Amino acid sequence: MSAIIKDIVILGCGPAGLSAAINAKIRNRDLLVLGTENCSPPLHKAQRIDNYLGFHGVKGGELLDHFLEHSQAMAVKIHHSKVELVHINEDGTFNLLTGGEILSSKAIILATGIPYKATLPQEDSYLGKGLGYCATCDGPLYRDRVVIIISHNQEGEAEANYMAQICRQVYYLPLYRGLGQLDGRIKLVKDAPARIIGNGQVQGLELKGGESIEAEGLFVLGGETAPDRLIPGLEIVENHIQVDRQQRTSIPGVYAAGDCTGKPYQVAKAIGEGQVAGLNASNYVAARA
Numbered sequence: 445m446s447a448i449i450k451d452i453v454i455l456g457c458g459p460a461g462l463s464a465a466i467n468a469k470i471r472n473r474d475l476l477v478l479g480t481e482n483c484s485p486p487l488h489k490a491q492r493i494d495n496y497l498g499f500h501g502v503k504g505g506e507l508l509d510h511f512l513e514h515s516q517a518m519a520v521k522i523h524h525s526k527v528e529l530v531h532i533n534e535d536g537t538f539n540l541l542t543g544g545e546i547l548s549s550k551a552i553i554l555a556t557g558i559p560y561k562a563t564l565p566q567e568d569s570y571l572g573k574g575l576g577y578c579a580t581c582d583g584p585l586y587r588d589r590v591v592i593i594i595s596h597n598q599e600g601e602a603e604a605n606y607m608a609q610i611c612r613q614v615y616y617l618p619l620y621r622g623l624g625q626l627d628g629r630i631k632l633v634k635d636a637p638a639r640i641i642g643n644g645q646v647q648g649l650e651l652k653g654g655e656s657i658e659a660e661g662l663f664v665l666g667g668e669t670a671p672d673r674l675i676p677g678l679e680i681v682e683n684h685i686q687v688d689r690q691q692r693t694s695i696p697g698v699y700a701a702g703d704c705t706g707k708p709y710q711v712a713k714a715i716g717e718g719q720v721a722g723l724n725a726s727n728y729v730a731a732r733a
């Protein structure tokens with residue numbers, strides 16, 4: 445085992461982590477970014493992005509390539525590994541355990557995204573191929589089409605009501621009790637989902653009762669699981685890391701940005717929060733020097 449001491453270690457090389465990295469780099473911080481091989485599994489699967497300023501109609505993977513090229517041009521180092529546990533030392537620094545290696549840092553930024561718990565078999569292989577986790581984000585792709593929305597909580601109703609305005613037909617399948625206000629155009633499905641029908645692209649949904657619904661789009665909402673409790677004592681509210689407007693978490697020296705801090709799950713929010721986290725983590729390190 446080797447000990448490497450950094451100013452800042454950033455967990456996650458998606459949009460939030462890379463934005464934090466380039467902003468901390470501009471502040472001359474010695475930093476390291478950690479994350480999976482393709483850096484942003486959700487962004488990689490986004491077929492088309494229309495709401496990131498300056499990149500109308502870009503593919504998610506293409507946008508991610510731009511982010512990675514930008515980071516590379518600024519000599520941001522990315523290691524493809526995951527942190528298993530973070531230990532807080534008595535002097536307020538951190539030890540991060542990453543498969544056989546221990547990294548030490550003065551501050552950390554959590555940009556770990558949202559881990560989804562699959563509701564349906566083969567959900568992962570249909571992600572971005574007619575299946576999504578944010579109906580309002582992908583809405584324009586399904587204008588005048590038929591979509592099914594499966595929701596684990598009441599928040600799905602607002603998304604379904606929005607989709608009812610632009611889609612030919614919306615089917616709503618609540619996986620919770622206590623239905624609220626649904627637009628009159630929505631067809632309520634009182635059955636449980638069994639499996640996705642498709643040939644690599646979503647074509648519909650089979651229900652446990654044996655019936656099936658044909659649709660071009662399928663959304664599974666509210667299936668997030670709590671962020672890994674990587675750091676004992678980190679405050680989590682409704683499955684998200686609690687942060688203030690400086691992106692500070694409940695632990696001094698630990699900042700968080702992007703999807704892991706809450707909705708909307710969007711690139712622009714991740715980039716903005718990453719910037720704030722990168723700047724404030726840099727200030728934190730400078731103040732302790």
Ligand SMILES: Cc1cc2nc3c(=O)[nH]c(=O)nc-3n(C[C@H](O)[C@H](O)[C@H](O)COP(=O)(O)OP(=O)(O)OC[C@H]3O[C@@H](n4cnc5c(N)ncnc54)[C@H](O)[C@@H]3O)c2cc1C
Nearest residue numbers: 456457458459460479480484527556557702703709710711
């Ligand atoms: C199908 C689809 C379509 C979408 N369309 C749009 C759209 O049109 N517009 C839009 O703005 N957004 C869209 N999004 C959402 C967008 O992709 C996310 O909001 C964005 O990727 C969030 O960025 P992030 O950096 O917070 O997290 P992510 O991109 O999820 O990155 C998280 C990173 O953290 C790493 N990580 C996790 N745990 C650890 C650990 N323990 N140690 C180290 N690293 C770790 C992962 O490896 C990964 O690198 C879409 C998403 C999907 C799935």
